[in-house]
Amino acid sequence: MCVNKQKKVPMRKCVATGEMRPKKELVRIVRSKEGQVSVDLTGKKSGRGAYLSMDKEAVLLAKKKNILSSQLGSAIDDEVYEELLDIIDKGNRQSK
Structure with missing residues (x-):
């Protein structure tokens, strides 16, 4: 008896678009206990986290509506938004 065990893909919700996507397609922004906000590419930093789509429109929407702040x-x-846009831009250049 062979049971096909597929690994479950962790899903997260983009705070800007509201879409559920695989965790690997999103970037995590984290606020440390000290209140410092940074981009967490590893997804392992401790602190309060929020996920954003690796999408220019999602980042601009989050900035415009102050979604990450809330x-x-x-x-x-x-600088956090600039870093996100830079990461997305580099990712787009590598995938072409």
């Missing part, structure tokens, strides 16, 4: 309960510096 999700993480902390002010978000423009």
